[in-house]
Structures are given as C-alpha cells and as structure tokens.
Amino acid sequence: EVQLVESGGGLVQPGGSLRLSCAASGFTFASYAMGWVRQAPGKGLEWVSAIIDSGGNTYYTDSARGRFTISRDNSKNTLYLQMNSLRVEDTAIYYCAKGSRGVWPYCFDCWGQGTLVTVSS
Amino acid sequence: EIVLTQSPGTLSLSPGERATLSCRASQSVTNNNLAWYQQKPGQAPRLLIYGASSRAAGIPDRFSGSGSGTDFTLTISRLEPEDFAVYYCQQYGTSRTFGQGTKVEIK
Numbered sequence: 001e002v003q004l005v006e007s008g009g010g011l012v013q014p015g016g017s018l019r020l021s022c023a024a025s026g027f028t029f030a031s032y033a034m035g036w037v038r039q040a041p042g043k044g045l046e047w048v049s050a051i052i053d054s055g056g057n058t059y060y061t062d063s064a065r066g067r068f069t070i071s072r073d074n075s076k077n078t079l080y081l082q083m084n085s086l087r088v089e090d091t092a093i094y095y096c097a098k099g100s101r102g103v104w105p106y107c108f109d110c111w112g113q114g115t116l117v118t119v120s121s
Numbered sequence: 122e123i124v125l126t127q128s129p130g131t132l133s134l135s136p137g138e139r140a141t142l143s144c145r146a147s148q149s150v151t152n153n154n155l156a157w158y159q160q161k162p163g164q165a166p167r168l169l170i171y172g173a174s175s176r177a178a179g180i181p182d183r184f185s186g187s188g189s190g191t192d193f194t195l196t197i198s199r200l201e202p203e204d205f206a207v208y209y210c211q212q213y214g215t216s217r218t219f220g221q222g223t224k225v226e227i228k
Contacts, residue, residue: 035217037166045158045166045209047217059216062122095165107156107213109177111165 002026002110004096009115016086016119022079022096022112030054030074033099033106036081038092039114048094049081053102063089086119093117123148123212125220133228140197142223144210149190151214157186157195160222161206169208170195200225 008020020036035050049070050059058070069082079096093116097108124147134140144155153173158166168177170186173193183198197204205227210220 037219044222045160045211045219047211047219050217061216100168100171105152105154105213107154107168107171107211108158108166109168109171111167113165 002098004098004110004112006094006096006112006115009094009117011118011120012086013121014086014088014119017082017084018086018117020081020083020094020096020115020117022081024077024079024096024098027098029072029077031102033102033104034072034079035097035099035108036070036079037095037097037108037111038090038117039095040089040092043092046092050099051079052104053099057103083117086117088119091117091119123150123215123218125210125212125218127208127210127220127223129223130221131224131226133226134200135228136200136202138200140195140200140204140225142195142197142208142225144188144193144195144220146191146193146212148215150193150212153189153193154212154214155186155188155193156211156213157184158209158211159204159206160209166209197225202227 036048093114096112098110099106100109157170160166174186
C-alpha cells in the first residue's frame, strides 16, 4: 500500500523558513515523479512544485520560484520542500503527492494527508 | 499559464441523479493531459480520472470523463451518498494548474 507521510509544518513568522518532508513507502520511490500541492483554508488546490524521478529536473509555480526548493533523497525515500521568505499568503495545508510516471506527463495518483503551515506574526 | 474554469460552482442534486461537471481550458490541453480529483471535507484529494477519460485504479464505473482540446466533462451517472464532495480538474500538459472546483451537494 502506498503511504505518504508529511511532516515539518507549523507556525512561522513572515520572512521565516520551514522545511517540509514527505516519507514515502509502498512503491519504488526512485521511479516516480513527486510534487507538492497546497490548499489555503477554505480554498481550492494550488500546485506548488514538482520533481522528476531522478531529481534532475524541478518545476515551480510562479509564486514559489526563487523562494521554495524541492528536492528528494531516493536512498531515503523522502521528498522535501525548503520554504524560505515565507509570506502570510503561503498559509495552507501542504500535500505531498506521487506522480503517475517518472517524467512528464504525470498527474498525482496518491496523496498524503497534508501538513499545515501557518505564517503569522 | 493555462487557466481552467469549472462550472457550475455548486451542483445541487439528489442521490440517484446524474451529475455533469464541466472544465474549460483557456488554451488547448496538450495531449488531453487532464485529470479529475475528488475531495471530501478533511481529506486529501483522490484521483478519479486521468488522460481525460481513463479511470484510476479502484474508481467505480459510474464515474466517467470525456472531452478534448479545451472542453472536458466529468459525469457521475447515478450519485451515491459518498459522491457528494468537491471535484477539481487539473491539466498537466503544460506545467500544472487546477480548476477552482465544483461542489456537488445534496439537494
């Protein structure tokens, strides 16, 4: 059974940093792209970032580019999202999601339960 | 960026009725790389349809997807009580974007 377990969320002040982790199990992690999708309170889904199976290519939405860094450690079956210069509008539940393939094109066929990031002074 | 517009915003139906949800793209979706997800309150999204019309593993056949280019449809043939939820379309042909969602509520 595929399992994705996020951690690292919490309360941070504007301008601060957080590092999210996603521990994966139940599938061959190194063979699939992975991504992060967020959902602000009471709002819809917003894709944030993605990374191909090897980690060789990364992708970001405009609001995340330059502030967030996605990475993966295939030896540890773990996905990361380093978030710097956090803004109030980054407040959301952050979901880790498994890609349906290793490289483009892929949708997200399994999702974690999410970790809440709150940016507030 | 491809903008996805879902309609209607809310669909009020009774169990057993047919639900038709629309997703319109601002430009053609590459290779019809369009997915549909279901999200229930307090839960993570679940993939229903990929490639515009292929059902994901374990998804009941009352869910079907159709369309191509810029116009896509998710149809639920007979609503079951567990189908009342919010549905999102997502294109993954050119970067990735989600629609704003359609809520299917009990009438």
